[in-house]
Amino acid sequence: MSRNRVLIVEDEEAIGRLLTMNLKMAGYETVWFQDGQEAVDSFVKDHRFDLALLDVMVPGMDGFAVMEFLKPYGIPVIFLTAKDDINSKVQGLSGGAEDYMVKPFEMLELLLRMEKVLARANKTEDILHVLNMEINTIEHSVKQNGAEVSLKPMEFELLVVLAKNKNRAISRENLLRMVWGTDYMGETRTVDVHIGQLRKKLKLGEQIKTVSKLGYRLEDVEG
């Protein structure tokens, strides 16, 4: 599948730029507007979006109003808003928004939530193809050159995260958060051990690169 397209409506320069850059790194296609009206004008001409990130307070037309235009097309919305404005939260979620992020937020947190929203909307691939592997996220199975390879649950989850983020170095901390869901502090070699298992079982000694002091990267040259 081609990459998911994300509509961004955000007037703050710094945040908009950061979003654009990070989503691009994460493999999304983005279109960014600093004005709600402009976003809508463009949207009526081209509504091929899979997800929208809308700042609530934005010039031209506010985020809630923008959402009304997206609704008929079933495009899920995640709102971005300045500090704990509980009213916006209520209005946004009851109005049909999928999720809600309070600024300033962690980019990784946003990426995780976007993943979840896209999965719920059935806009993610169920089968990933990386290197010589076919990873079935519904059956939790992996085939390598057509032959089934048996992975334990955590090994599988780790492989999925590496595959979804191929060619990108991921720190041990982030792997722990993404796969294990823990904000683990202190020392643990769990990640390393599981990486070792994947390397052994899938013969990925070369393809899973160690990034010293940081973490690991699954390399797939072809892209």
Place this chain on the structure above:
Amino acid sequence: MSRNRVLIVEDEEAIGRLLTMNLKMAGYETVWFQDGQEAVDSFVKDHRFDLALLDVMVPGMDGFAVMEFLKPYGIPVIFLTAKDDINSKVQGLSGGAEDYMVKPFEMLELLLRMEKVLARANKTEDILHVLNMEINTIEHSVKQNGAEVSLKPMEFELLVVLAKNKNRAISRENLLRMVWGTDYMGETRTVDVHIGQLRKKLKLGEQIKTVSKLGYRLEDVEG
């Protein structure tokens, strides 16, 4: 690349000018007010700031009051204050300020703290572009003319500091503080050796200038 915008509220002419000048050199965009009320009046019309430096004692409206206006927008605040006024410190930090500088302060110290605060608020660029390099601070990777160059962790950290402070000479002592985090006293050639590695690996013999008796400077004429 657009720069981070900093709101400065400081009535002392000399300090205000110094801040404006130094931050501009360091690549920030600044707006400076000498009166708290004026700053707030302007802020309600344009709140596109990434950080605020607030003098506590300032005419019109004091720093704490100004902060209350910034809070809802999640704009981090660093207080500047005349003396070692412990009360202000307590009031400021408990009121939500990110950090606190006592005058007179080292400009480099302030720049360091600003960096930290911006990073915490997720408002720093993840990808730096300097000379022919693209430095990805999330993946800890460097591309030169599109080709990946492999750096060891400390080499990478050093490059980031040089890049963030390009065209500014940095002493060995400060490099040690910024990269290695140590207030190392005495003799060490560690910095020199790592500079040598960067020059070799990235062919920056010309661009990393030695500043005799002081330290080094990464030059990027284009700015």
Place this chain on the structure above:
DNA sequence: CGATCAATTTACAATTATTTTACAAAAGGG
């Protein structure tokens, strides 16, 4: 309860990174 299997921790070996050393080369500074 055990038996079984997955997950994590431990412990130590292997590898890689960092710092120091030592000397050569270059730069200042009379």
Place this chain on the structure above:
DNA sequence: CCCTTTTGTAAAATAATTGTAAATTGATCG
């Protein structure tokens, strides 16, 4: 110029990180 100090850098020494087998812990199920 010459002498002194500073800097460049290869290579040795030291330190830290990573790989991984094996032991331990935890969870599940009859």
